[in-house]
Each structure stands twice: as structure tokens, then as C-alpha cells.
Amino acid sequence: xxxxxxxxxxxxxxxxxxxxxxxxxxxxxxxxxxxxxxxxxxxxxxxxxxxxxxxxxxxxxxxxxxxxxxxxxxxxxxxxxxxxxxxxxxxxxxxxxxxxxxxxxxxxxxxxxxxxxxxxxxxxxxxxxxxxxxxxxxxxxxxxxxxxxxxxxxxxxxxxxxxxxxxxxxxxxxxxxxxxxxxxxxxxxxxxxxxxx
Numbered sequence: 001x002x003x004x005x006x007x008x009x010x011x012x013x014x015x016x017x018x019x020x021x022x023x024x025x026x027x028x029x030x031x032x033x034x035x036x037x038x039x040x041x042x043x044x045x046x047x048x049x050x051x052x053x054x055x056x057x058x059x060x061x062x063x064x065x066x067x068x069x070x071x072x073x074x075x076x077x078x079x080x081x082x083x084x085x086x087x088x089x090x091x092x093x094x095x096x097x098x099x100x101x102x103x104x105x106x107x108x109x110x111x112x113x114x115x116x117x118x119x120x121x122x123x124x125x126x127x128x129x130x131x132x133x134x135x136x137x138x139x140x141x142x143x144x145x146x147x148x149x150x151x152x153x154x155x156x157x158x159x160x161x162x163x164x165x166x167x168x169x170x171x172x173x174x175x176x177x178x179x180x181x182x183x184x185x186x187x188x189x190x191x192x193x194x195x196x197x
Contacts, residue, residue: 116182
């Protein structure tokens with residue numbers, strides 16, 4: 001099993017100008033490591049649509065790599081997105097699915113099919129040209145530069161230890177920059193970082 005630190009710290013070190021769409025249990029941990037305006041917290045009422053949002057950004061910004069840090073519970077809610085990503089022919093999207101078997105931020109309830117669903121096999125069946133699966137932090141870290149290089153779309157399944165992040169809010173009390181303001185305010189900031197508009 002991979003911890004959040006083992007997942008995110010190497011990514012933060014290799015990150016350049018990629019747009020990062022984070023959801024659910026990694027929103028706060030990623031926000032603590034990165035203060036970039038190119039980060040987007042997809043943790044509001046549209047659970048299951050982080051990968052769709054990341055796809056839209058990738059299509060609109062074909063010269064910029066887009067990385068989606070998606071949860072397994074969220075991915076279960078939109079499995080059709082796997083086929084949509086492949087059909088779109090984007091080459092700049094890396095979709096991580098962080099498999100911990102729980103809906104972490106609502107209390108770690110077990111996800112349907114926890115322990116039996118093989119997301120990497122689903123991605124292969126959907127036609128992703130590059131699919132990776134990691135269960136060990138050292139193996140993940142050693143392969144991450146390769147994962148992020150070359151054309152996509154890329155699918156990465158990471159077996160994660162369950163976490164303990166609680167419900168996410170948007171308020172000054174949050175300790176991550178992209179949760180301190182409203183979704184609308186951050187969306188404008190994110191758009192400006194992407195486009196200059």
C-alpha cells in the first residue's frame with residue numbers, strides 16, 4: 001500500500017507547469033504541498049466528475065499536461081469517462097485513480113466492489129494506451145518520471161492506505177489556499193493561470 005505522502009511528495013518534486021485536478025481525500029494533502037494557481041480542488045457537490053473536468057482542461061489546453069488525482073469512489077461514479085477519454089484522443093492527460101476502498105471524506109464507508117475491482121484492467125479494456133498499477137511506494141517513485149513522460153492518455157492505479165480526511169469546506173478556516181475562497185473565485189483564478197484571461 002502507498003501512503004499519501006509517498007504518492008504526492010514525488011509528484012510535487014517532478015511537477016513543472018502541469019494543471020492538477022485533485023479530488024476528495026487528496027485535496028488537502030496536495031494543497032499543503034503546492035500553492036500553484038494551476039491546482040484545482042474538485043471536491044464540491046459534483047463527486048465523480050474530477051476526471052471529466054480534467055479531460056475538459058486537457059482538451060482546451062493541448063500543450064499543457066493535465067494530471068487528475070481521482071479517488072476510486074469518484075471513479076466508480078463515472079466509469080464511462082474512461083471510454084470518453086480514450087475516444088477524445090487527448091495526449092496530455094494523466095489520470096490517477098487512488099484505490100483505498102473507501103469514501104474517505106464522508107467517513108470511510110466501504111466502496112462497492114472494494115478489493116475486487118481492477119481499475120487498471122478497466123482502463124486497458126477502455127483502450128488507454130499506457131496503464132500502470134502500483135501497490136508499493138518505492139516502485140511508484142521509481143516509475144513516476146516515466147509515467148509523466150510521453151504521450152497519453154495515461155492511466156495510473158495506485159493501491160492506497162485508507163486516510164482520515166474529513167468533510168471538505170470552502171472557508172478561511174481551511175489550511176489550503178484553494179479551499180480558502182469560493183469555488184467560483186478559485187475557478188476564475190485557475191482559468192487565469194491556464195489562459196491569462
